[in-house]
Amino acid sequence: MNRLFVFLSIPVVLSAASCAKQPAVDTPITPETVQRTVDALVANHGEGLRSRAERGVAQTATLWRSADGTVADFEAFCQQRFVADETARRVLFDKLSNGLEHLYGYAIMLSKDLQRPVHLAGDELTDIDGRFAAFDTQAHLSDDLFANQIGFIAALNFPAYTLVEKQQLGGNWTRLDWAYARMGDLFSSRVPAAQQQTYTAANAAADAYISEYNINLGYLLDTDGSRPFPEDLTLISHWGLRDEIKAQYANANGGLARQQLIYEVMLRIIDQSIPQQVINSKQYLWNPRTNTIEAQGQSVRATSEPNTRYQHLLNQFHAQLAIDAYTPDKPTFIQRQFDGNLELTVDEVERLFIELVSSAEVRQLAGIIEQRLGRKLQPFDIWYDGFNARSTISADLLERTTCSRYPNAETLERELPNILMQLGFSQPKAQFIAQRVRVETARGAGHAWGAEMRNHDAALLRSRMPQGGMDYKGFNIAMHEFGHTVEQTITLHDVDYYTMHGVPNTAFTEALAFVFQKRDLQVLGLGQGGGDAMANAAATMSNLWGCFEIMGVSLVDIGVWRWLYANPQADAEQLKQAVLRIAKEVWNAHYSDVFGQTDVPLLAIYSHMIYYPLYLSAYPIGHLIDFQLEQHFVGRYFAAEVERIFKQGRLDPQLWMQRGVGQPLSVQPLLTAARKAMEQNIE
Ligand SMILES: [Zn+2]
Structure with a gap:
């Protein structure tokens, strides 16, 4: 099963060896060229177009490379392709939109088809499946769009706005203004295909590694020699393991011992002391407490997983480092993910998360959970889900x-x-x-x-x-x-x-x-879709506890990437030590008082940290939006509101929230409602 990883990781590791900062991009365009070009456009088309010309020419200049032409070529291009007339500009926009829809649409369709063997259940994977899965159908698309000047034409006539500008101006824009600005976003950077493809391959390798990372719970041994789980119970890390912990709350007979055993498994995955022999294999019985394995009653020497988990993360970091020089407005992966993809700054997100995880409401809720469980909380109770209606079914x-x-x-x-x-x-x-x-x-x-x-x-x-x-x-x-x-x-x-x-x-x-x-139980005819005050109170508490868990994981994810940028020469062992340390620091700062234990690295278990890194923050923000949506749906027609709100498309996040549910993104509505829910719900 690890063949796939080995083959795919070879080119990644080789390129990682030369991962020093890239030299500045090669361009003949100077600020004087830009100024001269703008002045010429204004002379031709009038002063009224100055600000549009300034923005468009400046953006085109950041994308122009020496290979695209001389300074004279650049100036001639801008004079010829700048569309001053608004009607003609709209025609250009529609034609660009149509062409791009087909290019992006078919590229994604092709990717989906190439990745079918890796994504769908079926035959055993071979090397060639991994190679097709790692094949990036869009790797050369950007290069080709600039080579035939479509990208330059789009940037010159529909320039991008920064996140701050969108936040300041977007509220007064028309839908068409927004659509034009989003066209500009499509051509605001130019990352060479080679760098892009290296990252895609590293991410695909990590994805394949995680997809095959199954733990056979039926082969776990407890200290008394028993095998507490059904023989055929195979769960993927970490989602399946986490869900089994959740399911065991309903098991009064031995549920706690099973939760503790799964917790031990998680700790062994995080610190990589897990025996390589038990990953996705049914050959050995494994006692995760003593970390010993056996076959046919004979003890076998266990070999720890050789930091593969962290090597995958490191490979992706190196691939991102090679992209930095090509995105001058967002020169780190952290900025590309937050300012670029989330359209919220990392500091803004971190403040929001810390506000929630350090809140008094979370502590009050922890007290309610302790009462219900009738015992002190343990670290895995971070996944307590007894609030949900389904636990009683x-x-x-x-x-x-x-x-x-x-x-x-x-x-x-x-x-x-x-x-x-x-x-x-x-x-x-x-x-x-x-x-x-x-x-x-x-x-x-x-x-x-x-x-x-x-x-x-x-x-x-x-x-x-x-x-x-x-x-x-x-x-x-x-x-x-x-x-x-x-x-x-x-x-x-x-x-x-x-x-x-x-x-x-x-x-x-x-x-x-x-x-x-x-709404799964509603669909199954086994529960209601809301409206009941007690059910809403339970859902609110569940949402708060869910945010408490995943915001901590996100804080670790963010901390790890800041550490990587501060320590670009680190190897997988050093990265592992850093992840353990950062996870414990986040725990000690915001969780140890709740759980009564310090130095717990549990928040590092999330598989999403290992592939699609820095995507995790989207989950807790998703929880906040989810909660704000649910509040909005009360007393309204659910399906019609879903259609109205999501039809808004890609406004900036705060404007979307304001127009969708009437308030900006915030943890306060959740905390306020949680206080009310806890007052109602104390038994
Ligand atoms: Zn999802």
Whole structure:
């Protein structure tokens, strides 16, 4: 199973060896050239166009390389391709939008097809599957768009605005102003294909590593020699392990001991003392407390996993370091992820998270959980989920319901319109959306993957689908992924301009995924979709506890990347030590008082830290948005509001919130409501 990693990591490791800062990009354009070009445009078209000319020429200059032409070529290009007339500019915009939709749309479709073997359950993977999965269909797209000048034409006529400018000006923009500014965002940097492809390969290798990282719980030994889990229980780290901890709260008979055993497994994954022999293998029995393994009653020498987890993270860091020089307005991966992708600064996000994790409300809630459990909290109680209505429904009934209703992917796909109508969507809308979603059986934990073009392609809903039918856990995740595909479909097909399609950042798609996931019992006919005060109080407390967990993980993720930029020469062992230290620091600052233990590294268990790094912050922000959405839905028509709000497309996050739910992104509404919920709910 590790063959894939070995092959894919070779080119990554080689390029990482020469990862010193790149030299400045090679361009003949000087500030004087820019000024002269702007003056000439103003002389031709009038003073009224000065600010548009200044912005467009400046952006084009940052993208122009010596290989694109001389200073004279640049000046001639700007004179010839600057479109002064607004009607002609609109025609250009529409034609650019149409062309880009096809280029991006087919590229994504091709990527999806190439990655099918890696993403879908099926044959054993071979080397060639990994190579196709790592093949980046968009790697040369940007180069080609600049080579034939489409990128320069777009940048010159539809320049980008910084995050701060969007926040200051965007409230007064028309939809078309926003659509033009989003066109500019598409061509605000120019990363060479080689650097981009190196990162894609490193990320794909990490993805494959995590997808195959299964722990066979049936082969775990407890101290008394017992095997407390069913023989065939195989769970993916860390999501499956975490969900099993959650499920064991309902097990009064030995649930706590099982939770503790899984916790020991997690600690061994984090510090890499886990025996290599037990990862994705049923050959050995493993006692995670003593860290000993045996086969046929004979003790076997265990070999620890050789920091593979951290090597994957390091490979991705090196690949990002090589990209830095090509994004002068956002020269680190941290800035690209936060200012660029989230459109919130890392400091803004960190302040928001610390405000919540250090709040008095979290401490009050911890007291309620202790009362309910009748014991002191332990670190894994960070995943306590006894607030949810589903914990009172027997696991057996849930399994029987999902297994019989959704025996396979085809049935689930056929049922999608009914699920939407149960949630209040009209029949035509339910049909429209469901026709644009395909259900497939995932190899890993499941995911959703939207389309980038309105014709020809559909959103993919990938879910685990065991032989005997879908289990409840799988269905719950499938509802999450379905939420993603509904968002992807509405924001592609119902938004007025192609460049505005989508959501402000991934947190917004997570928010709708959470909203759908919470309505799983309603869809199964086993619970309500809200409206009941006690259920709402429980949901609010659950949301607060969920934010407390994942914001801590995000603070670790952020801390690790700051450390990487401060220590670019680190090796995998040094990175591991840093991750352990940072995780313990975050724990000691905001968690140790709640759990009564210090130096716990548990917050480093998240698999998303290892692939798609710095994506994690989108989850807790997604939780905040989810909560603000849920408050907004009360007393309103759910499906109609989902359509109205998500049709806004890619405004900046705060404007989207303001217009969507009437308030900016904030932890305060959640904390205030949690105080009320706890008053109502104290037993
Ligand atoms: Zn999601």
